Amino acid sequence: MGRRREFDVEQALEAALCVFWRKGYEGASYNDLTRATGVERPALYSAFGNKEALFLRALERYEEQQLGFLPEALAQSTSRDVAEHVLRGVAELNTRHPEHSGCFIVNGALAGSDESEPVRQALITARAKGEAQLRERFERAQQEGDLPATTNCAALAAFLMAVTHGMAVQAKSGFSREALDAVADQALATWPTNA
Amino acid sequence: MGRRREFDVEQALEAALCVFWRKGYEGASYNDLTRATGVERPALYSAFGNKEALFLRALERYEEQQLGFLPEALAQSTSRDVAEHVLRGVAELNTRHPEHSGCFIVNGALAGSDESEPVRQALITARAKGEAQLRERFERAQQEGDLPATTNCAALAAFLMAVTHGMAVQAKSGFSREALDAVADQALATWPTNA
C-alpha cells in the first residue's frame, strides 16, 4: 500500500557507486550523490539509510559486479595463472572507466577524518578478504606441488595484493592500461616456480 | 620590526605534517591542525598562507626529512641494491610512527572532492618524480651492464613504485614492519640480472 517508489534503487546505487569510486567516501557529498542519481536527499535516506550505509551498499555492489574476475582467477589451474588473471583483471578494471579510475576499495577511504573510521575498517576488511582467498589458493597450490615448499604463501599473497593496490594508485594518477599491464608483466616475471 | 612570532614555524610545520600524514589533506581540519601545532588558526594563516599552501609546505618537508633514503638508494652500486634499499626504506618509514602509518604522499589525497584537485596533482607529480629518478638509475644500470639489455627500465621503475605504493596502503591498513618486509622480499625474489 501507499505511493510507489519512482526511481530504480539499483540504478541509483550504481550512480552512487560511481561517485564514491571517483571521490571516495568523504569526498563525495550529497550534492554529488543527488546530482548523479537524480534522486533527492530524503529519498536516498529512505532507500538506503545514511551516507555510511549507502557507501557500504555500494561496496557490496562493487564486489559483486566489478570483482567477478577474482573467483575466475582463483579457479585457474596454476598459481601463476591465478596471479596473471588477477593482475590483468585489475589493470582492466582500474582503467575501464575514464571518469572514475583506480579501485573503489582503495580510493574509498585510505586516510580521512575520524568520522570515516568505520568505512576505513570496512575497506580494510574487504582487502583482507581478498588477500586471504589468495593465500588459501596458494597454499593449495603448494600442496599440489605447483609452488615450491619453501614459498611463503602469506607473503606471496600480500605481495600480489601490494602490486594491485599500487596499480590502483597509479591508475588514479592517470596511468594507462598499457602502463599497468607493464607493471603486471614485471610482477609476473618474479613469480616462483618449480621448473 | 614589530612583535616577534611566539611559536617555532618549523615545529608547527612538523606537527601539521603529522596531521596530514594521518588524515590526508581533506581529512585534516583546522581544529586538528591548531590542536596539534598549539597555534591558533590566524597564526597558521599568517605563517603559511591557506590550507593548500600549508599542505604543500608539509609535502616539501616530508620529501626533505623523510625521503632521505631515496638518494641513498640511488647511490647504491647495483640496480638490485637500489631496489632493496628503496623497499627496506619504505617498509621502515611506513611503520616507523604508529600514530601516522603509511606514506604521506599516498595518504594525502588519492581521491577527494574537486577542491583538492591541485593537491592531488602535486602528489601525482611527487610520485612521478621518484619514478623518473628510478627509471634513469635503471637506464644507467643497463648501460653499465648491470641490467639485461632486454629490460624495460620504465616498466621496472613503475613496478617498483607500485610495490611501494601497495606497501603504503597495507601499512595504513595496519600491516606490521615484518609483513611489509616480506612483501619487499617477494618483490626482490627474482630481480632481473645478467648472471
Next chain:
DNA sequence: CAAATTAAATAACGATCGTTACGGTAACGA
C-alpha cells in the same frame, strides 16, 4: 469515494568547514 499509507520535494536544521575582521598586546625605531 473516503481513509490510510507511502513517497517526493522543499526547506531548514545544527554543526563544522576554511577563512578572516577586529581589538588587544608585545617589540621595534625614533
Next chain:
DNA sequence: TCGTTACCGTAACGATCGTTATTTAATTTG
C-alpha cells in the same frame, strides 16, 4: 616615551556538511 608595526586570540563570516521535519502528491485499502 611614543608611534609604528606585526603577532596573538576571540569571535565571527558565508558556505557547505550530513541529516531530517514538514508539506504535498500519489497509490492502496475499506
